[in-house]
Amino acid sequence: MSAVWNWCNLVRKEWRESREVIIAGIVAFWICPTMLELFCLALNGGHDTFPIGWWALIAGGWLYAIIAGANMVCRDWGRAEEHFLLAQPVSPRAVVWAKLVVGAVLVVGLIAIVTAWEIALTRRGVFAGDSEINWQSPIPLVCVMAVSYMLAFTAAVMSRQMLASTVVACLVMLIWMVAPLLSSAMTRFGVLIFWSGARGSWIGEWLIILSVCVVIICATTSLLYATRERVIRLGNKQLAWTVGLIVLALFSVAMTEVGSSLQVRDQAELFETSKFDLGSVRTVQRGDRFFVTCYDYSHEPGWVMATFRVTDNGRIEGLRRFLVPGILPRDPVHGELLRDEITGLAINENGQLVVTGIRLHVVRDQRGNLWIRGPGEFENLWRATLSWPEGGRLEVASRAELALPTNEHLRYVASEFGSNIGSLRYGYLTASVSEGGLPNKLYVFDWQDGPNPSPRLEIPLPQDTSSVRVWGGKLRIRIQSTNPRNQDREATFDFDQPETLLDKRNRSFHSPTYNLQDVEFFRPGGYYVQVAERGELAYVSDLLGLRVARHAGRGHWEIVGETRAAPLAMLFRLVPQPKILDDSLLVESTERGIIAYDVLDPSKPKRVGFFNAIVPRWPGGNPVLATKRHLVVCEYNMITILDRPTNAKAESQ
Amino acid sequence: MADVFRALLRKEWHEQRWRFFLGLIVFSGLVAGMLRAQLVPSNEAAVLLYGPVGLVFVIFLAAGPVAAERADRTWEFLMAQPVSRAEVLRAKWTMGVMQLAVTMLVGAVAGLLAIWSRGFRIMPKVPGSSTEFSAESAAWLVTHPALSLCAFAAVGTIALVCWFTSLFLLLARARNGFAAALGGVLLTIALLLWLPQLGSGNKALLVVAALNPLSPLFLLSSWRAVFLPALLLIHIVLWVVLPLRYVGRRRIEKWIGA
Numbered sequence: 001m002s003a004v005w006n007w008c009n010l011v012r013k014e015w016r017e018s019r020e021v022i023i024a025g026i027v028a029f030w031i032c033p034t035m036l037e038l039f040c041l042a043l044n045g046g047h048d049t050f051p052i053g054w055w056a057l058i059a060g061g062w063l064y065a066i067i068a069g070a071n072m073v074c075r076d077w078g079r080a081e082e083h084f085l086l087a088q089p090v091s092p093r094a095v096v097w098a099k100l101v102v103g104a105v106l107v108v109g110l111i112a113i114v115t116a117w118e119i120a121l122t123r124r125g126v127f128a129g130d131s132e133i134n135w136q137s138p139i140p141l142v143c144v145m146a147v148s149y150m151l152a153f154t155a156a157v158m159s160r161q162m163l164a165s166t167v168v169a170c171l172v173m174l175i176w177m178v179a180p181l182l183s184s185a186m187t188r189f190g191v192l193i194f195w196s197g198a199r200g201s202w203i204g205e206w207l208i209i210l211s212v213c214v215v216i217i218c219a220t221t222s223l224l225y226a227t228r229e230r231v232i233r234l235g236n237k238q239l240a241w242t243v244g245l246i247v248l249a250l251f252s253v254a255m256t257e258v259g260s261s262l263q264v265r266d267q268a269e270l271f272e273t274s275k276f277d278l279g280s281v282r283t284v285q286r287g288d289r290f291f292v293t294c295y296d297y298s299h300e301p302g303w304v305m306a307t308f309r310v311t312d313n314g315r316i317e318g319l320r321r322f323l324v325p326g327i328l329p330r331d332p333v334h335g336e337l338l339r340d341e342i343t344g345l346a347i348n349e350n351g352q353l354v355v356t357g358i359r360l361h362v363v364r365d366q367r368g369n370l371w372i373r374g375p376g377e378f379e380n381l382w383r384a385t386l387s388w389p390e391g392g393r394l395e396v397a398s399r400a401e402l403a404l405p406t407n408e409h410l411r412y413v414a415s416e417f418g419s420n421i422g423s424l425r426y427g428y429l430t431a432s433v434s435e436g437g438l439p440n441k442l443y444v445f446d447w448q449d450g451p452n453p454s455p456r457l458e459i460p461l462p463q464d465t466s467s468v469r470v471w472g473g474k475l476r477i478r479i480q481s482t483n484p485r486n487q488d489r490e491a492t493f494d495f496d497q498p499e500t501l502l503d504k505r506n507r508s509f510h511s512p513t514y515n516l517q518d519v520e521f522f523r524p525g526g527y528y529v530q531v532a533e534r535g536e537l538a539y540v541s542d543l544l545g546l547r548v549a550r551h552a553g554r555g556h557w558e559i560v561g562e563t564r565a566a567p568l569a570m571l572f573r574l575v576p577q578p579k580i581l582d583d584s585l586l587v588e589s590t591e592r593g594i595i596a597y598d599v600l601d602p603s604k605p606k607r608v609g610f611f612n613a614i615v616p617r618w619p620g621g622n623p624v625l626a627t628k629r630h631l632v633v634c635e636y637n638m639i640t641i642l643d644r645p646t647n648a649k650a651e652s653q
Numbered sequence: 654m655a656d657v658f659r660a661l662l663r664k665e666w667h668e669q670r671w672r673f674f675l676g677l678i679v680f681s682g683l684v685a686g687m688l689r690a691q692l693v694p695s696n697e698a699a700v701l702l703y704g705p706v707g708l709v710f711v712i713f714l715a716a717g718p719v720a721a722e723r724a725d726r727t728w729e730f731l732m733a734q735p736v737s738r739a740e741v742l743r744a745k746w747t748m749g750v751m752q753l754a755v756t757m758l759v760g761a762v763a764g765l766l767a768i769w770s771r772g773f774r775i776m777p778k779v780p781g782s783s784t785e786f787s788a789e790s791a792a793w794l795v796t797h798p799a800l801s802l803c804a805f806a807a808v809g810t811i812a813l814v815c816w817f818t819s820l821f822l823l824l825a826r827a828r829n830g831f832a833a834a835l836g837g838v839l840l841t842i843a844l845l846l847w848l849p850q851l852g853s854g855n856k857a858l859l860v861v862a863a864l865n866p867l868s869p870l871f872l873l874s875s876w877r878a879v880f881l882p883a884l885l886l887i888h889i890v891l892w893v894v895l896p897l898r899y900v901g902r903r904r905i906e907k908w909i910g911a
Contacts, residue, residue: 163831236830237671240671240672240675240713241671241675244675244678244679245678245679247679248678248679248682248683248686251682251683251686252682252686255686255687255689255690255692258690258692259686259689259690259691259692260689260690260691260692260771263771263772264771264772264773264774265772267774267775612690612691612692614776614777635777636777636778637777637778638775638776638777638778640774
């Protein structure tokens with residue numbers, strides 16, 4: 001009975017001595033925010049307010065808990081008062097236990113007061129506003145503040161130093177905040193991720209489990225250490241070294257996660273000016289020789305093509321530029337004009353460059369604005385085969401323009417990037433009865449049929465055909481559903497074998513596969529799903545990482561491999577576009593860089609490199625190309641040669 | 654007299670070398686890591702490292718020498734020796750400047766090695782971005798990353814030495830390391846955030862540029878870089894030569910306190 005009475009007296013003493021800490025907490029996190037909130041309420045016509053106290057507690061509560069925990073011990077423990085206290089009929093463990101309980105009540109009480117006030121103000125009161133705070137919201141806050149308090153308290157019991165225990169607790173909290181951002185495996189313990197909203201339902205449980213474990217371990221350590229007279233003294237030097245080295249270590253890990261890891265071998269500016277149309281850039285490669293074309297706005301406007309070779313040691317050699325011959329200029333000075341737009345660039349089986357384009361009818365109005373006559377219409381499709389021998393000039397080897405059927409409303413079949421390159425051999429046009437009407441006929445042209453090829457095939461399209469397009473390497477005919485509840489259906493064909501379109505037995509219409517992929521591969525927090533297909537495998541990129549899926553039949557896919565991105569790396573994964581470069585290498589190009597994956601084993605895709613490039617989303621270009629030893633990255637006007645990631649290179653060779 | 658000064662320097666080295674080595678390792682590590690990661694162009698990384706990170710290091714160095722003596726009660730003992738207060742302060746300042754300069758130099762070498770290890774990279778000229786702007790004003794910063802790092806290191810070191818001198822003399826009044834560090838942080842914040850708010854317009858900007866010892870660092874990447882030599886000269890005279898010349902005056906000694 002006497003021991004309990006003594007312990008109660010200790011609690012009363014600690015409570016009295018904690019008055020400054022209590023007042024500071026209440027003033028900082030309740031009274032001042034409350035005054036500000038009421039001020040906002042008075043001024044705001046909508047009579048709703050921002051929960052200032054709540055956010056102040058989230059931002060600074062952990063620091064308050066650390067200072068409270070360290071102060072609770074160091075205000076008498078380790079000073080002359082310690083000996084006076086221990087001279088009383090109480091054990092050291094009872095003293096520490098009393099301090100621990102009073103401090104915990106103080107911290108939890110502060111959270112309870114602030115939360116209750118905020119909920120009352122924003123939900124229950126006369127000024128009810130739209131607030132996301134509910135009774136579950138304080139759970140992560142309680143976890144963070146409890147862990148902060150316990151860490152500082154334990155460090156203070158072990159060191160008896162106010163500054164040292166505060167710094168140590170702050171460092172541990174810094175690691176706890178930052179580590180889950182650096183590793184996807186630690187994401188479940190992340191506090192910042194919990195509050196950011198990018199979380200699954202299971203993350204909260206791990207946070208609570210971790211917090212309870214830390215609290216139990218710290219409380220046990222404090223009680224065990226209370227009886228020891230030898231304390232761990234931390235001098236300023238040790239503390240400074242610890243802080244410095246931990247900051248350096250965290251910085252190194254962060255830079256390893258998001259920094260560029262691919263070696264730059266060489267760089268060159270492709271064009272002499274930066275005044276070029278980014279949307280017009282097209283790239284293609286033939287072995288170790290690369291070709292890039294774009295529209296140059298500089299003093300001599302026109303379509304320019306550049307070529308260069310990448311040597312085995314990664315040097316750029318033989319960079320040359322020429323105006324592409326035989327192409328009409330783009331901008332009329334005044335009046336009306338026909339102009340050519342290059343929409344596709346490829347290499348044929350003879351190693352010649354194949355340039356495909358559209359001829360448009362452009363009108364410049366009185367204000368100087370350019371208009372294309374007839375929305376979405378075109379004058380003709382053309383294709384030029386160019387030869388560019390080593391050291392020679394760029395010359396037109398052959399040129400063809402389609403002989404278009406008359407009295408038809410024609411549209412060219414566009415790919416996903418608006419290009420008409422689809423097939424190297426065939427060109428596709430759709431015809432409709434009226435301007436802007438649904439297509440009812442598909443014309444197939446063979447570019448090898450002389451300089452003015454006529455339609456090789458004339459294929460009637462099914463009724464209600466809404467569109468014909470090239471996507472994912474296939475020609476896709478889509479039929480719109482007459483019933484709004486049903487999905488549109490789609491049939492796919494190999495665009496290099498147009499004869500298959502004639503046989504109606506080949507036309508099996510089903511739900512569009514890319515819509516299925518979007519639905520099937522979507523996951524919370526992943527946002528944009530981008531897919532690259534190769535054979536039976538689909539490589540799915542989203543914000544959370546790269547997944548490899550295998551076609552399981554009937555439009556269904558099973559995930560066979562995955563690599564998750566660390567939260568910090570997600571900042572550099574804005575709408576990643578996957579592109580399979582060869583059997584072993586896949587590259588995701590984003591607006592903030594490129595990420596290389598070794599995909600030789602589809603069940604274990606591995607992130608093998610990152611380069612912080614400024615890669616814009618080119619409508620029809622490939623910003624990243626590869627040789628056996630190197631990657632070639634096109635950043636606006638700059639071409640950069642990088643070492644191919646080691647793992648992928650070794651496997652491919 | 655020179656022997657006394659050398660002895661004071663030796664004493665300072667023994668007392669402050671841990672700060673030097675810690676700062677050297679952390680600063681060089683940050684410079685090398687940042688430049689090797691190539692998250693931002695090397696000239697922007699250099700501004701970040703020789704700006705905010707350098708300032709933290711300056712506070713770390715300036716807060717230590719005198720405040721630690723006062724906290725350990727050795728200041729009075731030192732003053733009882735046959736050396737003047739000005740000599741002690743000059744010895745402490747010299748050691749601090751040497752440590753700062755060597756750290757900046759080693760940091761620059763580490764940065765160059767880091768850039769070299771990943772290949773010297775030039776950022777593309779993105780239309781409408783700072784790289785395009787620098788293409789018109791100071792293109793060499795982007796096209797010559799090694800040279801730009803050396804230039805930033807040189808200008809940054811001079812700017813940081815200027816601020817170190819002022820901070821060192823101001824913080825000499827502090828009674829302990831904690832107060833000195835807090836004072837250093839507050840004064841630096843005041844310099845960086847409040848001083849630029851003094852006014853707008855060309856005259857005000859000139860005054861602010863002359864008063865702010867860190868302004869050369871930000872001037873390097875703009876077209877006003879032509880004024881840089883004159884500005885550096887003004888800063889060295891204003892922030893280093895004058896304070897050191899008058900450090901022995903009775904009024905300053907009185908302000909610093911015994």
